[in-house]
Amino acid sequence: MPYKNKGSIIRVSIPTPYPIGDVYCYIIREDPITIIDTGVDTPEAREAWEQAFKKHKISFSDIQRIILTHGHSDHYGLAVWMCEKTRAALYLHKNDWKKVMDRKAFYEGLLPLLKQHGIPDSYLETFVKVLTWEKRFCIDIPEELLNPIEDGEEVKFKYLSFKVHHVPGHAMGHIILMKDNWALSGDFIFAGFTPTPVLEKDEKGERVKTMLLYQSSIEKMERKKLKRYIPSHREEEGDFENALKAMKERMTRKESVIISLLKRNRECTTFEIIKELYPDHKPTGIYVLASDVIGRLDLLEARGIVGCRQKDGLYYYYLY
Template sequence: MKTTMIQRSKEIYQITIPTPFLVGPVNTYLIKGDALTLVDTGPKTAEAREQMENSLAELNLSFKDIELVVLTHHHPDHVGLIGEFLPNAKIAGHLKLKPWLEKDEQFYSRTRQFFYRFYREHGVPESWVREMDRSQNYYMDFTSPASVDFILEEGDLIDGLPGWRVLETPGHAQSHLSLIREKDGTMVAGDHLIEHISSNAIIEAPYFNETERPKTLLQYREALKKCINASLIFSGHGSMIRKPKELIEERIHAMDKKAQVFKRKMGEDPIQVFSLCQKMYPEIYRKQTALTFSETLGHLDLLEERGEVKAERSEGEIYYMKA
């Protein structure tokens, strides 16, 4: 198999790993700090394992040489191969990574129950809800259980990676964090910002003692603004981003424009999220129901925050209408 390993700087190497998902290959990053550190791993597949093994071998390294794995977020294409680095490596990530990585069955059950109720009250037919649940379970097959050794949060410095600081960057995932090297503004940003596609702000259930679902698109916009002074961003997919400020401003502007498209598509009568999703994405919603639903609800959250739409509950279901 052809390996894909690129030296990005004196101490940063990009290792690109194949995935079986529509998003395509995922970028992981080897950083030679005081500890030999890998940021993200790729999914749990034979192809991903072989690619990682071959790429490490180009540097005369093997799985057991990695001392620290930092996981940007819990999605399978970023964490699935973690088992190959145990028990030698320690694992660091956000607190909200823990229940996913540790395969907490109680957490899984609460999340599934939340989404069953949530999707139904927003107009998703029960058969579609079951299919979305099945799809979620399919993705989890590409992960391995592991424990998080070090919890990272906003502003933390990481033992073994001098000069790098943690930024919490929720939106695409509630567990998402990025790393920034303070001396030059270089970021390793996972899926927070990708040059060739806009990251989806995926709806998630409340965590731990939270009572409300996170409004992920609103979170994502604020987290983007935190990164606007970065000088260079290494992304989880695709090319490095050499002009982050321009791309961030472009993405925020695109959200504003798209919100107005959703508003026009609503029409004048009350409408549920799923119906609006179907109007906005008449073909793609069938294959990517959860993502297009998240996109629709996120823009309704934005419009609601601005006072342009309002939500009302009627007979256990939620409808949106222009304010």
């Protein structure tokens, strides 16, 4: 049954200061009333929640559970405020806890990695400035507020339940909530654009190949027969199969640009590829762009098309 006919899932569009625009959060008006994602902590976002609750005659104290699809600022920035107002229990997959407990430290830990991929110091300084700016509307979550949510768990209501699927890739702690053949999907899949599996390190400080994990998560949800998705941005609802088709086409176009660049230049750093693939890029977006390009290179490497070697502290990619 598509969610629109269920009547108990309310979409709340929360403004964000990011180019992506609003984030869609959801109120599941069942017993217990549950919120999926919170948006960022700005006066406009708080106002949007207050208006939504007023419109649907819900009070903050009615909310008993808050589930975060993943630990990205546009989804959890307001979580501490929401917890204070509602006293609800907050859930997030453990893989994203570090990220939300001290966001700036987590991302600053990635600076050496970006440097190894040829990103110039001026860009890295901009990245740090962006992290400082984001602190205003993305409030770190103290560990004592966090509760784990895991793959395979049931999110139970009095008359319905959702299955939690862990879909690492875009974020290592990304989950989606599935019911029948549809899911509240967060940033897992969109028809119009590809969610970037962003750079992350594991416990040992090694880079995680998030794009390869994302591919596995997509395959997993194909096996689980996901059909319809209700995402966190732009589209209201989408068809999983169509979105995958569009994503594969975009992927092939970008891969051919990378391959022809490597043919012309023998070897390139990630930054040199960014300049070719995104000539109008801005330094403020460097983390996402570097993640995108490194992810595509990981895929090409996994298929035996591209190799990577380290020289003078930098990673260079070449064609086999």
